[in-house]
Amino acid sequence: MDWGAIFGNAAVELISPTTAAYALAALGLAVHFGYTGLLNFGQAGFMALGAYGYAISILTFGFPVWGAFLVGVGASVVFALILGIPTLRLRADYLAIVTIAAAEIVRLLFTTNTFASVTGSANGLSGYKNEFAALNPLADGTYGFGPFTNNAYDTWLRIVAWSIVIIAALLVWQIMRSPWGRVIKGIREDEDAVRALGKNVYAYKMQSLIFGGVLGTIAGMIFALPRAVVPSNYQTTLTFFIYAILLLGGAATVLGPIIGSMIFWVLLSFFSGFIARAVEAGWLPFMTGIQGGQLSFILVGAAIMAIVIFRPQGIFGNKKELAFVR
Amino acid sequence: MSANAVPLDSAAPLEPPVPTKKPVKTTGLHIGAAEPGCAKVDPILVVDNVRRTFGGLTAVDVAHVEVPRGAITALIGPNGAGKTTLFNLLTGFDKPDDGKWTFDGRSLAGVPAYRVARMGQIRTFQLTKALGLLTVMDNMLLGAKGQTGENMFRALMPFLWRNEEEENRAKALDLLTRFKLDTKKDDYAASLSGGQRKLLEMARALMSDPTLVMLDEPMAGVNPALTQSLLDHILNLKAQGMSVLFVEHDMHMVRHIADWVIVMAEGKVVAEGDPHEVMQNPAVIDAYLGSHHDEDIGEDPAAETEHVSAIKELLDDER
Structure with a gap:
């Protein structure tokens, strides 16, 4: 049993760009669900728009990095408006139904063969990384220490990804302690009361949907940079992983989604590394390697269930808030 | 709560609630006979x-x-x-x-x-719609009208709304003192009693000078x-x-x-x-x-x- 490799691989996930992407997407969901009370089950759709918006802009239209970034953000603003205009006047559950369906529509549109020349259909897109790599100010070589040793590109990607996460976290923190955030939290409690105090609830909900959606979209771009853009990555399960991270860390918190994402990925990597090696070593004779891969998700699920049962406010949530929840 | 509580003698019948000072009635409000839909002076x-x-x-x-x-x-x-x-x-x-x-x-x-x-x-x-998971003070501040910081972009620049926020806070504290809720200002509104929530809702409404x-x-x-x-x-x-x-x-x-x-x-x-x-x-x-109602249909206290x-x-x- 190579414990060093298991822990090393788990530690790598602590600052991997994927962890940053999930953290940022969960932060967007914290704005939606934790602070505003909007049940957005389509965060995967926002991420897909970011990833495809970025990749298509570069591959098909030859845009620079900042142009591709703006295309992705613009696409998600339009997506949020399309989702929000018909549903935000209705009860919260309608938004849940519409977002889950809309995210699937987005994914299937990217999967269909009709647009294969642009979207690459089920095979997805790759080869859009050179533009981002060209911006790298770091010289060639390796950076970091121990399990966190990376080449220049991967280090550059981590720096950018986590810088974005930190900036986004500061933005969310600042905006939620402002009068704007107060209105948003009031809407989560009772929109009619806020309406009776002269606040345009519909506009606030729309702003929140766009803000959280844009965070999800940027997360989609970060998610796409270390890998290829493949439509099957943006299934509903992605949204549920992000919800799991959010509840793990604490729904109406800023640090919760970030630390939650780190814990989620370190645990997932640890369990899958451990089980794969345990199967190899013959500790689990009833199991194949593929089954082992599934088992790691089961164990992560059980770990998250335990946290939600024994610490329902999440790691950073305020216990006092829950005392009044029926 | 305790500030408002009066000792109640359980044996004595409950007196109907009366305002502590004699209310001054406004009269001469209407024009013509007091009938449904009658015109008012103002x-x-x-x-x-x-x-x-x-x-x-x-x-x-x-x-x-x-x-x-x-x-x-x-x-x-x-x-x-x-x-x-x-x-x-x-x-x-x-x-x-x-x-x-x-x-x-x-x-x-x-x-x-x-x-x-x-x-x-x-x-x-x-x-009552007190916003339970907001503090009493936040409930009050939500009532203030025309806040600069309620704009999404200006919210990110605290120097634009800090003074206004302080003014609103002072006004809210003043109102809360009048409604005897000032000691509760940092508590969640959910922790208030039903009557205190009514008071909070009224105080919150007054924040906008209606x-x-x-x-x-x-x-x-x-x-x-x-x-x-x-x-x-x-x-x-x-x-x-x-x-x-x-x-x-x-x-x-x-x-x-x-x-x-x-x-x-x-x-x-x-x-x-x-x-x-x-x-x-x-x-x-x-x-x-x-x-x-004036036709005798027999005594029936249940009715x-x-x-x-x-x-x-x-x-x-x-x-």
């Missing part, structure tokens, strides 16, 4: 032909009614008379089938609820000790130049603090007038007791409903 709210149906049921069908400015007007009527529905219509929380109404001379038909509130017509709810305060059953579910202070607060609103329209079932309270009473039954305004005279109006007695006893009590009072 109306703040004028309602014309507002109708709302739910399927086959006509919940509200008000031909004409005017609410006087600078006075306390009570809207009474038996259960199902359409009082709360009319409230919802007038404040933009519900849309009528047709009809128009003006507030301060401006038409409110089709105006969304939040704009109605910004114009200075603030309401509270029958089921011209017309609409209270939907301000006394429902409030213990008698707190009722007195609520009554005083409502009288204070008038003293500060605000107009008040409130829905209430407690007849004693209506008689003590209202300057004018509008009686609704089955969606229509059936009577208007001075609180002491309106109770004698046959239409009001019919509305509460039914038009055959004596809450309204019947309330009206009997009042008629006794008047003698």
Whole structure:
């Protein structure tokens, strides 16, 4: 049993760009669900728009990095408006139904063969990384220490990804302690009361949907940079992983989604590394390697269930808030 | 809570709640006879032909009614008379089938609820809507109008709204002190008692300096000790130049603090007038007791409903 490799691989996930992407997407969901009370089950759709918006802009239209970034953000603003205009006047559950369906529509549109020349259909897109790599100010070589040793590109990607996460976290923190955030939290409690105090609830909900959606979209771009853009990555399960991270860390918190994402990925990597090696070593004779891969998700699920049962406010949530929840 | 509690002698019958000082009644509010839809000297709210149906049921069908400015007007009527529905219509929380109404001379038909509130017509709810997971202070600050920091982009630049926030905070603290909630300012609103929530809701409404305060059953579910202070607060609103329209079932309270009473039954305004005279109006007695109330159908104490006893009590009072 190579414990060093298991822990090393788990530690790598602590600052991997994927962890940053999930953290940022969960932060967007914290704005939606934790602070505003909007049940957005389509965060995967926002991420897909970011990833495809970025990749298509570069591959098909030859845009620079900042142009591709703006295309992705613009696409998600339009997506949020399309989702929000018909549903935000209705009860919260309608938004849940519409977002889950809309995210699937987005994914299937990217999967269909009709647009294969642009979207690459089920095979997805790759080869859009050179533009981002060209911006790298770091010289060639390796950076970091121990399990966190990376080449220049991967280090550059981590720096950018986590810088974005930190900036986004500061933005969310600042905006939620402002009068704007107060209105948003009031809407989560009772929109009619806020309406009776002269606040345009519909506009606030729309702003929140766009803000959280844009965070999800940027997360989609970060998610796409270390890998290829493949439509099957943006299934509903992605949204549920992000919800799991959010509840793990604490729904109406800023640090919760970030630390939650780190814990989620370190645990997932640890369990899958451990089980794969345990199967190899013959500790689990009833199991194949593929089954082992599934088992790691089961164990992560059980770990998250335990946290939600024994610490329902999440790691950073305020216990006092829950005392009044029926 | 303890500040408001008065020692209650359990053996003594509960006295009906009375404001601590004798209310000053405003008179001479109307022009002509005090009949349903009569004109007021200075109306703040004028309602014309507002109708709302739910399927086959006509919940509200008000031909004409005017609410006087600078006075306390009570809207009474038996259960199902359409009082709360009319409230919802007038404040933009519900849309009528047709009809128009003006507030301060401006038409409110089709105006969304939040704009109605910004114009200075603030309401509270029958089921109190304190925002439980916000602190009492945050609840209050939410009530302030026209805050710079409530714009999404300006919210990111605290130097733009910090001074305004401090002013609002001072004003909120002042109001909370008046409502005896200042010691609770950092607690979650969910931890307040039912009566304190009513007080908070009223104080929060005052943060926006309204011209017309609409209270939907301000006394429902409030213990008698707190009722007195609520009554005083409502009288204070008038003293500060605000107009008040409130829905209430407690007849004693209506008689003590209202300057004018509008009686609704089955969606229509059936009577208007001075609180002491309106109770004698046959239409009001019919509305509460039914038009055959004087026919002897035998003694049946079980048939004596809450309204019947309330009206009997009042008629006794008047003698």
